[in-house]
Amino acid sequence: MLEVALSSLWSRRGSVMLTLASLTISMAIVIGVEHIREQAENSFVRTVSGVDLLVGARTSQINLLLYSVFRIGNATNNINWESYEDITARPEVAWSIPFSLGDSHRGYRVLGTNSQYFEHFRYGDEEPLRFAEGEPFSHPLHAVVGSEVARALEYQMGQEVVLSHGIGSTSFVNHDNLPFTITGVLATTGTPVDRTVHVSLQGIEAIHLGWRNGVQVASLSPDSSDPSLAELEPTQITALLLGLESPMAVFGLQRAINNYPSEALSAILPGVALGELWQIIGTLENLLSVISILVLTASLLGLSTMLLSSLRERRRELALYRAIGARPSFILWLIELEAFAMVAIAALFGYLVVVAGVGLTQGWLSENFALVIDIWPSTPGIWAYMGGSILAGVLLTLIPATLAYFKSLGHALQSL
C-alpha cells in the first residue's frame, strides 16, 4: 500500500512538490519558533543563579537586571563604595560580587569585579565558572576574557588589549596608555559571561585616573609599572550581587537596602525579575506561536484542497481499485497514507531547514541578541510540536479521504 501511495504521489509530482514546499515552509516556521522560544527562555533563565539579591542604584527591577546581568543598556546611577562596604559587612551577607560597568573592548562589555566573581558567580544549574585556560587576574592590569571574546577576536594568553571608554564597537577614546594582559580564558557558559572582558576594580579605577569629564589629562595618568596601582580604591560600583547566609534573611535585607538612608538603592530578587522580564517577552512569543500555527493550518488546508481536487482526476483509478476487490476503506487509507507521507516528509524537511537556518545565524544571534541556540532542536516540546503537526495533517485530510470513501460506496463499475 505504501508503494502504491508513493508511486501515486510521484505520478502527480508537480502539484505534490508545490504542496510539499508550502508544508515544509510552515513546518519550519512552527519548529523554528518553538525552538527559538525554548532556547531563548532557557538561555534567559540560565543567565544567573544562586544569587539572593541584586543591588543597584534605584531603578526598576527589569532595568537593573538588564544592565547588570544581561549587559544591555546603561546604569542610570552608581553605588558609592561606602555603601558597598557597609552592605557587605552586614552579618546576613555570606559573599558579595561587585560589578563595575561602563567600558568596552571592541564591542564587548568590560566588567570590573574582584576575585569573589570567579568563586561565587553561578549560572545555569548552579554551575560555577571554569577556566578553559589560565587563571583569575592577580594584578590590576590583568584581564580574563569570556570564551566568545577569545574566539571572535582570536585572543591568546598573554596578549595585550586596550580598553575603550564608553560602550559601542568603535570608540574614539581609548585607554591606550594602560594596556591589559590576558591571563585567563573562561570556558563557554552560554550566558553573557562569554561576551565579557573581566578586569579588577583597581584596573577600572586605574584607566580612569587622570580623566576629567571624559577627556584625558596626560600629566595625571599613571604608568603601568606603577606599584601604587594595586592600592587604588574604587569610589563607585555599578551593581552588587549578594549571597546570603540564610534564605530567610532575603526579604529583611531587601527592605533594609531599599530604605537605605544615605543613597537611593534598589535590591531585587533575580528570579522574580527574570520571571517578570520573561512574561513581557513571553507575550510576544505566544503571538508568534499562534501565527506559526495559523500558517501551518493554512498549509494543511492547502494539502486537503490538493487531495480533494485530485480525486476528480483519479476517479477511474479509484474505481479500478474497487473493481479488483478493494474495499472502500482501502481508498480512505490510501489517501490518508499519501497525506501522512507528505506531512511526515515536510516535517523532516522543515526540521532540516531549521537546523540549517540556526547553523547559519547562530553566531549572529549570539553576538547581537545574547541568544545561544542549539543547532539540533531535540527537546520534548519540539517533538510534541512535530508530532502534533503530523497528527493535525492526518486529521484535516480525513475530509478528502472520507469523501473518497463515500463516493466509492455503491457505484457501478468504472463510474465513481
Added chain:
Amino acid sequence: MFLQGASGSGKSTLLSLLAGTLKASSGTLQILGTDLTSLSSRRRDRFRAEHIGIVFQQFNLIPFLTVEGNLKLASRFVNQSASGTEVRAKQLLESLRLDSAILERRADRLSVGQQQRVAIARAFINQPEILLADEPTSALDTEARDLFMQLLMSVREATGCTLIFASHDSSLASFFETKIVLKEINRSEKKEASDA
C-alpha cells in the same frame, strides 16, 4: 456467454450487479451458490476479489504502477502467497504472448493492445471462476482485436472459467456458444413489472 446490447442498454449495470459493486434493489442474485444480495458490502468486495475477474474497455491498469505492481495489487485483496502469484503471473504473460520483461514497465508506457492483454492477466491472477468483460475490444483496431479475442479464449479454455462478455459488436458473437441480446431480457422484465 455473449451479452449483446447497444450502449445505454444496461450492460454495465448488469455487470456491476454481477460484480457486486451495485446491490440489487429488489429480488435475489445468486452467483456460484452465494446470494450476493444477502452479503454485506465488505463480503461482496471480498467475493469479487476472490471469484470474479474484470476487464474493461480501457483504464484497466493503475497507470503509475508497473505491470508487476498491478498484478501484485490485484492479488493483495485475496490471501494468496506472493510466490504463487509470481509463478502464475509469468505463466499468464507467456500464454498472452507478452515478454516477462514487461513486468518492470509502467502500465502507462504500454501500447493499448499490450495494456488490454495485461488486463487479462490481471483479471486471471486470482484464478476467478467468472470473468466479466465490458467492451474490452472497442479501443482496439481489428488486428489487435482478433489477437485479443484469440488469447482471451485460449486462457479461458485453459482455466475453465465462465466468461461473460458484454459488447455492442455482434460480429464477436461467433466466438461464443451462448448469446443473449440484452434488449430481450430487459423487455421481459418490463413486461413482468407491468403484469404485476
